[in-house]
Amino acid sequence: MEYEDGVILKQYVYYRRKKNNRKLATKVLYDPQKPWKEVTEIRYFSSFEEWTFYDENGNRTLKEQRKNGEIIYSCEYSGRKKHGQEMCLDDDGAKMFIEYVNGKRKK
Incomplete structure (x- = not known):
């Protein structure tokens, strides 16, 4: 997770693999003005990425x-x-x- 002044900005979720060979599964971007409100979710698959956008x-x-x-x-x-x-x-x-x-x- 990435924080700035105690407010979450990004969250990373990895596939469960060996420690040195982790692969990103999902990245969630949050609204810095409204903590824990998702703005964008990006899911990573083997052949494509799926982006989901949310309103306020x-x-x-x-x-x-x-x-x-x-x-x-x-x-x-x-x-x-x-x-x-x-x-x-x-x-x-x-x-x-x-x-x-x-x-x-x-x-």
Whole structure:
């Protein structure tokens, strides 16, 4: 964990491995003005990273998956429900966009 003046800024979680060969699993960034309020959570997988962003009330607003720095998936949320635009890649690597309203796919 990283602190500044007694306020948590970042938290690191590692996969359980040998002490000298640890691999980062999750990094959580906190709001320095509101201790213990998550701003961003980054989860590390073998082939991509998953970024989750939160608003000031702790509700999820956006989830992204990134591979080699490029966004391969993105979805806007309103709390627990998809609300807004979802972007993903099809089999050919072209971007597809889907609209959601209160968790339901817009036709």
